[in-house]
Amino acid sequence: MSEWTERTELSAYLARQRWFGEGEDEVPITDVSELEWLSDPTEGLGVRFELVVAGGLYNVPLSYRQHPREDLSYGFVGAVSLNGEVFYVYDALHDPEARGILLQGFVAGMDSPSDIDYSRLEGFSLEADADSVLMSAEQSNTSVIVGDNLVKFFRKLAPGRNPDIEIQAALTRLGSEEISPLLGWISSGDIDLAMVGVFQRSATDGWESARTSVRALQDDEMRARDAGGDFAGECERLGLTLAVVHEQMRQTLPTASWDAPEVAALVRRLNARLDRAIDMHDTVVTYADRVRAAYAALDSVTPVPVQRVHGDFHLGQTLRTTSGWMIIDFEGEPAQPLEDRVRLDSVSRDLAGMLRSLDYAAHSVTIALGVEDNEYVDDWVRRNRIAFLNGYGFEASDSAVTLLRAYEIDKALYEVVYESNYRPDWVDIPLRALNRLL
Structure with a gap:
């Protein structure tokens, strides 16, 4: 067993990392698998991948140096003894060599x-x-x-x-x-x-592009329909890009169809998320009956075509390049089990993710600027939602709208849990969305 399981330095380092999540000052490490050395520490620099079990399994490549390096202090983990010699250990991703x-x-x-x-x-x-x-x-x-x-x-x-x-x-x-x-x-x-x-060096991030458009609305001389930087045209093109990628996924990856038993399983998963959100925020309980009714309405939407989807689609997973939009990061929600991230699903999950992201982009700007939400911001959200769905080619049948609404409610509940944990000042964004959706 690695000596890291008996020391506090690595556990304290994990607890400080954003990719590990919020934790205590230390986290219990139950095992460390050390892969072969990529370079020999006796020659001055040892580097290897180390797989750390601390609740989940984490990738923590480490570098071992014979002398401390002040310029690498941000990634410093601790000092250990190897074969009687002391080495200073750093997160290898913070060590250029x-x-x-x-x-x-x-x-x-x-x-x-x-x-x-x-x-x-x-x-x-x-x-x-x-x-x-x-x-x-x-x-x-x-x-x-x-x-x-x-x-x-x-x-x-x-x-x-x-x-x-x-x-x-x-x-x-x-x-x-x-x-x-x-x-x-x-x-x-x-x-x-x-x-x-x-690496798309000249690309711009979709999240920042959208927020730039919203900020323009705060100028009294520039309102939504008159602003040259209005985002609706970009949203329509982004919707078309997602439609193309979904079709490419259908061509190359598995597809299926959900009947009543699979839809019932979906409803159970959605209600489980609702229960977690109720435990996290008292306001959610006032919506609970209406949420469950929206989920129960899914009984009428079968059959549901399903396929591989992005799974965590939002503006931050998009890049605007000189040739058009690109979609990136198909990992799904990294915090979820792999079996959930690879499960076939409705394309409505990705559509709902982007609709919620547009709402977030707009209202995050008003929070940052310290201004009240207003009709111009709400109009920006409405027009860009419509443009995105039009670009995608969304057909608003009763079944399609019922399914999309359920996924968007679920995403808003996920956001309530997230914001309650990490950004309480933002929790009103998903709560407002629940009020609108219900």
Whole structure:
């Protein structure tokens, strides 16, 4: 058993990380699996992947140095003794030299340890000694820019193919122009550790683009329909992009149909989320009967076509490039079990995710600016929701509307739980949405 299970330094480091989630000062570590050394610590720098069991399974690559480094202090984990010699241990993703060693298996002609596989799609390799830049904005994973490539290290792990790799490999081989192509991935046995794709250097983030449009509404000279930066045209194009990607998924990945038993199972899952939200926020109980009635109405929508979907679709999972929109991050909700993230589902889940994201983009701006919600912001949300659904080609039959409404209610309840835990000042955003939807 690793000595990390008996020490407090690594557990305290995990507890501080955004990708680990909110925790106590320390978290109990029950096991650590140390993969083979990628570089030998006796030669001055040791680097290896370490798989840490602390409630869930986490990817914590570490670098071992013979001398402390002040410039790496943010990623400092602790000091340990190996074979009688003291080493200073750092999160390897915060150590530029160690990052290069973690990725050297993608360099043409380089060997890799027997317990790590570096899989590459045809034509891909990294340049030796390429510089890397750590991205700091993420919560669930850790990404590194290496030249024209983006490497995403998965932090929370599970046995089985990561859906981000599975879906993007299928769409890349299909030749999809609506995603950023997959180039390769790192795995150990049946556990995926990281993936590499093309870095869209000139792209703009969909979340910030939408919020920029909302901020323009605060100028008395520029109102929703007159503003040159209005977002409705972009929303319509984004809806079309999602429709294309959904069709590509149907071409390359499994599909099925839900009948009454499967829809009943969906209703049970939705009601379970409702129960968690009731426990989290007292206001939700006032909506509970109407929510359950909305879910019960799903009995009338069978059969429901289902397929692989994005699963966590929002503006932050989109990029606006010079050639159009791209959709990224097909991992689903990383906090959920893998079996939930790969379950076939209705495309309405992705539609509902974007509808909620548009509402969030608008009202997050009013919170940031300290202004009251107003008719212009509400009008922005309404028009962009309509534009997105029109672009997608949504057909508003009674069954389709009932299904979409149920998924949007479920997403709003998920947001109530999240905001109650992490951003109480934002919880009114999903509560307002519940009031509107119900």
